[in-house]
Amino acid sequence: MKYSQIPLSQTVVTLCKTHNIKHVVISPGSRNAPLTIGFTHDDYFECYSIVDERCAAFFALGIAQQLREPVAVVCTSGSALLNYFPAVSEAFYSNIPIVVLSADRPEHLVGIGDGQTIHQKNVYGNHVVYSTSLKLDLKEDEYTISENELPIFKSLDNKKDYFLGLQNGIQSYNESEIDKALNHSKLKAAPVHINIPFDEPLYQTVDSLTINPKPFNLIGTDDIVDQVEINTLFHTWQNADRKMILVGVLQPNAIEEHLLQKLADDESVIVFTETTSNIYHPDFFPGIDKIIAPLDDDDFKLLQPEILLTFGGLIVSKKIKAFLRNYKPKQHWHVDLYKANDTFFCLEKHVELSINTFLNSFLSKITENKKSNYKAFWLSVRDKRRQKHEAYLKTIPFTDFTVFNKLLYSLPKESQLQLGNSSTIRYAQLFQLKKEINVFCNRGTSGIDGSTSTAIGSAAVSKERVTFITGDLSFFYDSNALWNSYMPNNFRIIVINNGGGGIFRILPGHKNTENFDTYFETKHSLTAKHLCNMYGLEYNTASNDSTLLKHLKTFYDQSEQPKLLEIFTPSRINDEILLQYFNFIK
Ligand SMILES: Cc1ncc(C[n+]2csc(CCOP(=O)(O)OP(=O)(O)O)c2C)c(N)n1
Numbered sequence: 370m371k372y373s374q375i376p377l378s379q380t381v382v383t384l385c386k387t388h389n390i391k392h393v394v395i396s397p398g399s400r401n402a403p404l405t406i407g408f409t410h411d412d413y414f415e416c417y418s419i420v421d422e423r424c425a426a427f428f429a430l431g432i433a434q435q436l437r438e439p440v441a442v443v444c445t446s447g448s449a450l451l452n453y454f455p456a457v458s459e460a461f462y463s464n465i466p467i468v469v470l471s472a473d474r475p476e477h478l479v480g481i482g483d484g485q486t487i488h489q490k491n492v493y494g495n496h497v498v499y500s501t502s503l504k505l506d507l508k509e510d511e512y513t514i515s516e517n518e519l520p521i522f523k524s525l526d527n528k529k530d531y532f533l534g535l536q537n538g539i540q541s542y543n544e545s546e547i548d549k550a551l552n553h554s555k556l557k558a559a560p561v562h563i564n565i566p567f568d569e570p571l572y573q574t575v576d577s578l579t580i581n582p583k584p585f586n587l588i589g590t591d592d593i594v595d596q597v598e599i600n601t602l603f604h605t606w607q608n609a610d611r612k613m614i615l616v617g618v619l620q621p622n623a624i625e626e627h628l629l630q631k632l633a634d635d636e637s638v639i640v641f642t643e644t645t646s647n648i649y650h651p652d653f654f655p656g657i658d659k660i661i662a663p664l665d666d667d668d669f670k671l672l673q674p675e676i677l678l679t680f681g682g683l684i685v686s687k688k689i690k691a692f693l694r695n696y697k698p699k700q701h702w703h704v705d706l707y708k709a710n711d712t713f714f715c716l717e718k719h720v721e722l723s724i725n726t727f728l729n730s731f732l733s734k735i736t737e738n739k740k741s742n743y744k745a746f747w748l749s750v751r752d753k754r755r756q757k758h759e760a761y762l763k764t765i766p767f768t769d770f771t772v773f774n775k776l777l778y779s780l781p782k783e784s785q786l787q788l789g790n791s792s793t794i795r796y797a798q799l800f801q802l803k804k805e806i807n808v809f810c811n812r813g814t815s816g817i818d819g820s821t822s823t824a825i826g827s828a829a830v831s832k833e834r835v836t837f838i839t840g841d842l843s844f845f846y847d848s849n850a851l852w853n854s855y856m857p858n859n860f861r862i863i864v865i866n867n868g869g870g871g872i873f874r875i876l877p878g879h880k881n882t883e884n885f886d887t888y889f890e891t892k893h894s895l896t897a898k899h900l901c902n903m904y905g906l907e908y909n910t911a912s913n914d915s916t917l918l919k920h921l922k923t924f925y926d927q928s929e930q931p932k933l934l935e936i937f938t939p940s941r942i943n944d945e946i947l948l949q950y951f952n953f954i955k
Contacts, residue, residue, distance in 0.1 A: 371410040374573035376506045376536075376580045378403030380543055381470060381565060384582050386413055388551040390441050390468060392830070394429040396422045398445020400485070401472035402571040405443065410574075417829070421849040422449050426456030427811075427819030428853070430465055431787075431826020434809060437620065439466035439554045446473050447485035450492060455818045460560040461496045462813030463618065463682055464708070467560040468551065469493070475505045475568045489564050499553040501546040502564040504539045507532060544582045556590055557707055590706060592723050594730045602702065602718065603734045606676060611743045612638045613674035613698070615689065616646040618682030621807040624648060628728040637741035639674075643685050644788070644797045645812060649804040652748065656799055659754045660747070661688040663955035669696050672747065677701040677713065680724045683812045684712060685794055704728075757954040758799070767914050769796060769943040770950065772865060772936050775914075776838060779921045780806055785831055787824035789839030790815045792872045793865065796947075797838070807833065817843035821850035821862070829855040834925070841866040845895055851904040860931040861924060862906070864897050867940045874944035881941075890940070897935045905930055912937040 372379050381404060385393070393408045394417045395401070408414045419425035426442050433440040444450050450471040460467045473479070473489045480488070490502040509532055547563060554561040606612065614632060632640055633652040640653040641660075654660060664672065669692060677698040684690060693701075693713040700717040703709035704727045709719035720727055762774055773796040780786060782803060788794045788810040802808065809827065811820055821844060824837035837860070844864045869890035874880055878889065886892045901908035907930045911917035920934055 371406065371574045371576065372578055373403035373406045374575045375403045375567060375571075376540065377503060377543060377565060377567065378407050379578050379580050380540065380582055381503075381547060381563070382407035382411065383578065383580065384544065384547045384551065385441060385468070386411070387582065388439070388548075388555065390439050390551070391415055392429070392432050392436070393417070393441045393443060394419055394425045394432075394826075395443045396420060396425045396445070396449060398449060398472065399571060400446040400474065400567055401443050401470075403567050404470055404472060404565070406572070406574060408441075408443065417853070417855060419853050421852065422452035423455055423819065424822040424847065424849045424852070426453040426467065426469075427459070427822030427847070427850070428826035428829070428855075429467055430456045430460055430463075430811075430819070431823040431828075432830050433460070433465045433467055434463075434823065435827045435830050437466075437558070439468050439551065441468040441470055443470045444472070445485070446471065446489065447487055450489060451487070454493065454496075455814070455816055456822075457493050457560045457562075458496045459811050459813040459816060459819065461498075463811065464558040465560070465813075466554040466558050468554050469497075469560065469562045471562065471564050473502070473564050473566045475566050491562075492564075493560070493562050496560070497562045498557045498559040499550045499561040500564075501550055501562070503543045503546060503566065505566045505568060506539060507536045508568070509536075540580065547582075591721070592706060592726050594722060594726060596730075598720070599727075599730050599734070602720070603731060605700065606731075607735075607739060609675040610637055610739065610741045611674045612676045612678065613672075614638060614640040614678045614680070615684065615693075616640065616642045616648055616681050617679065617684045618643075618645040618810075618812050619647050619680065621647040623724065624680070624728065625725055628725065628732060629653075631728075631732045631735070635735075635738045636744050637739040639744050639747050641689065644794065644802060644808050645685060645810050646681060647807055652744070654747065654751055655801055656751075656754075657686040657689045658795075658951075659758065659799060659954060660751060661686070661692055662951040663754075664692075672696070674698045675700070677715075679703045679712075680705070683710075683815075685798060685810075685812060754954050761950055761953045765946050766942065767912075767917075767938070768946045769865060769867060769871060769938050770946050771914070772917065772938055773797060773800060775917055775921065776863060777802055779924075780836060781834060781925045782806075783833060785809065785827065785833040785835045787820065787827060787835055787837040789820040789837070789843040790817050791840045791843060791870065792875060792947075793838055793840050793843070795872075795875075799950075817846050819847055819850075821847040824862075825850055825853065825856055825860065828857050828860045834859040834861070836861040836863065836925075838863045838865065840864075840871065841868070841893075841895070842870050842891060844897065845893075848900050851900060851906070856906075856931045858928055858931055859925075862931070862933040864933065864935045865938060866896065866935050867938045867943055868892055868894065869940060871938075871940060871943050874940065875947055880944075892940075897933055901933050907932040908935070909933075910935045910937065
């Protein structure tokens with residue numbers, strides 16, 4: 370076995386192993402050589418090499434999103450770690466554990482004009498849950514005590530002991546900081562930053578470890594029910610005739626089935642889910658916008674809940690956000706071990722429990738369901754909208770809307786769907802997905818900057834086959850995502866190329882002016898063809914129903930390469946078809 374000669378590198382690598390961090394995404398550099406040597410010479414670690422740090426961090430995020438365990442990213446000093454920032458912020462808002470290990474210069478070389486050097490300490494500010502800058506190891510041969518040091522030192526007979534004492538102090542500080550950072554990442558499911566100074570020489574190795582870090586202390590989670598609190602909430606709940614549950618981003622199978630059934634059995638409860646909630650029940654309400662968009666003031670009053678209970682991460686539907694902000698519930702409670710957002714400006718209670726712990730305790734108190742027509746009324750609205758939705762599809766031409774219908778319908782069973790941001794996720798919300806499809810989307814910051822990398826990271830570790838659907842700007846933005854050797858052959862990309870940012874045509878604003886085309890829609894005539902050629906993906910195109918159907922017939926068949934299907938849609942009518950839809954289904 371080979372180790373970096375530098376004790377600090379050995380300590381970081383050893384403690385990552387102790388904390389079961391297995392996946393390490395490394396970007397090339399010199400200052401991080403001690404870490405690269407350490408991780409890549411230990412078979413325990415699954416190491417990935419990705420040059421572009423923005424892609425590397427999103428790739429790591431994709432792995433961590435699937436495995437629900439911290440994934441490390443390792444980079445050199447300078448601007449390298451700034452390129453992690455988009456993924457760090459996404460991880461922060463999406464509760465995904467990423468451990469940033471940035472190599473740095475020794476402190477005395479920062480801010481004096483040395484190369485590839487920036488102020489790295491705390492660079493991610495409040496977008497990480499723990500940030501630490503470790504201490505540089507001392508080197509015995511360089512450690513001299515000069516005559517004019519503090520008088521107490523002069524009296525020391527044995528300078529070696531003094532040196533060892535200092536180095537032990539540094540070692541134990543570093544161990545404890547690494548430990549804390551890794552614990553925080555794991556238990557809070559969040560990004561952390563460990564900044565690690567290394568002095569030259571950087572490439573020296575040794576055959577055995579010179580450090581022996583102490584076992585770590587695991588901080589416990591506090592998922593303990595406060596019965597008094599639950600009783601109070603339950604009393605309020607049982608007295609309300611209209612309760613709405615709104616579920617944001619959740620991992621598949623996050624809520625136990627019997628609990629979902631109990632919620633569905635209650636006539637006074639309606640459960641709104643999003644595509645990213647990964648929750649299905651015939652009595653729930655997916656496709657929130659389909660319900661909300663056509664409503665008028667009187668309808669909103671009927672829908673306004675007395676209590677709003679929310680679970681999960683951020684909400685995609687702008688329409689439900691606007692509705693709940695205008696027609697506030699009397700109380701909003703959010704259930705999550707760590708965080709609660711006051712998204713609707715009426716947050717009354719943050720229940721600091723995991724969802725299953727809360728629901729098990731809360732719902733076990735129900736002896737008799739409340740009589741109410743709340744759910745029945747809105748179910749009938751939902752069903753009418755579904756019929757209109759189907760009718761509308763029969764009347765419209767080939768556009769983004771019809772393409773999504775065909776794509777979502779043709780997804781292979783038991784597969785994973787990764788969605789880009791922009792109108793991709795919004796269209797997907799209008800359709801009902803098969804229960805077996807697990808859906809993911811970077812909704813923490815809703816960036817268009819790393820969806821492809823995330824999808825590939827996820828595909829690299831997923832047992833399921835992964836299909837990624839994206840808009841064209843998002844795809845070209847993150848095209849470096851394709852620059853790695855970890856794309857499985859069954860990975861599929863679908864680019865809906867509407868020649869620019871189609872979302873801006875849907876949003877209010879002046880369309881079809883030169884200014885709009887250039888600065889908002891950012892029109893272009895790029896295609897993915899050359900990228901596919903360069904990165905070894907099978908490439909096909911469709912620009913009408915029949916070619917689309919033809920390609921979809923074989924698109925998911927086994928292949929020797931990953932595949933990309935680029936679908937060209939007419940930008941000038943996509944927006945009209947979507948906007949007319951909401952009138953049609955009224
Ligand atoms: C990093 C980042 N920069 C800018 C934006 C703002 N933005 C949101 S959607 C969008 C256009 C996306 O276009 P495309 O991927 O083609 O999808 P479409 O709107 O056509 O569905 C932009 C630029 C963003 N979300 N993230």
